[in-house]
């Protein structure tokens with residue numbers, strides 16, 4: 441490509457024809473990548489010299505676009521997390537789609553700023569809000585907003601509930617002199633971002649009480665009620681309960697109806713962290729398990745997980761948009777509104793959350809839903825749950841493996857039992873640590889071999905190999921490959937240990 445400064449001082453190319461050709465090559469490379477995913481390793485470690493090559497000084501001079509593209513293909517793409525790959529089951533991450541990718545390109549080409557103003561891109565975002573109201577049975581007064589992810593959506597949920605509890609005055613005075621004694625509640629297996637939200641909201645992470653969960657990893661509602669009563673008796677001010685619809689560790693769904701009842705009785709804000717699970721409403725097999733979510737005051741969810749929309753696409757839905765406005769709207773002369781012209785269309789998204797400049801996350805979400813249809817996305821969600829159940833059956837049938845938690849949705853937690861009769865894997869605490877290490881090593885082995893990417897978590901004090909089936913590309917052969925690889929690597933490690941001793 442020509443020196444980009446040639447085009448009369450702008451960054452547009454001097455030769456659009458050449459750019460067009462290069463652009464088509466880039467698009468084709470990505471189609472090739474998506475089409476051939478399964479043939480490649482899920483992940484490859486980053487060689488030290490490659491990493492070192494990305495500590496260069498500022499590039500003062502231009503370089504050909506083709507060169508940057510070549511570096512992306514050779515150096516970035518092969519060493520990314522690999523969550524698009526069908527054998528990626530680590531953490532809870534979506535696989536994305538080609539349609540989402542194309543929509544993202546259109547959004548970047550448009551370069552819309554969705555902070556506000558009277559523009560069609562905001563109507564696209566409002567379309568998603570309308571769809572989410574419909575999906576969750578929320579009223580027409582509900583407000584919604586795209587954000588980075590559920591960490592931010594949960595934070596917004598906490599802030600809206602906080603303003604609701606303390607009044608708008610607290611936004612000016614802050615919390616220091618308010619004498620507030622706000623406390624909120626979530627199950628012990630709730631996502632860590634909720635405690636961080638309490639921290640960032642100035643309430644302190646200790647103000648989020650972690651309530652014990654039952655044998656199915658669901659919040660114990662009787663204990664929750666007892667804790668609330670105790671806190672009230674101690675002069676604290678309970679204001680917020682977060683139920684989780686799909687916990688990250690095992691995929692448990694808190695008893696949402698019971699939580700809704702309790703919150704209604706106690707006058708508490710009922711928030712649902714539905715980061716990955718809430719879109720289960722699209723799946724006939726999962727939706728009934730989410731009963732009660734329609735009674736939430738706010739729901740945090742991610743389109744980039746089970747919704748298969750490319751990163752990032754988080755969303756917060758608030759039952760009454762006025763609560764959201766009360767928490768965020770602020771006057772500013774340079775953001776004055778009008779009833780006509782581009783400054784019309786108030787309220788704007790910047791009145792509903794902390795961001796002013798915002799990208800067009802709604803477009804890739806709209807394309808994904810409109811193109812595939814939500815039934816297909818729901819079917820992929822149901823399929824991932826069926827795959828998880830199949831994986832659990834296989835694990836139950838393998839004497840060397842054991843399940844560590846019931847499979848409620850799409851997440852399977854298991855481990856290798858270690859060498860039968862191997863003295864290192866007895867019942868003493870030190871041996872438990874060795875067995876934990878053994879399983880963690882198996883997971884790292886699989887990562888480094890590029891075969892499959894499960895992650896780990898800790899269930900009842902024991903390290904678990906965790907497979908979260910989120911990607912629409914994952915099929916039964918991928919899960920068979922995971923189990924085969926775990927067994928083979930374990931045999932290798934145990935065999936190697938025996939030879940060594």
Ligand SMILES: *Cc1c(COP(=O)(O)O)cnc(C)c1O
Nearest residue numbers: 589590591631686688715716742
């Ligand atoms: C993923 C997840 C989060 C965090 O969401 P991000 O989009 O990663 O910020 C919070 N809660 C649960 C239950 C999750 O699965």
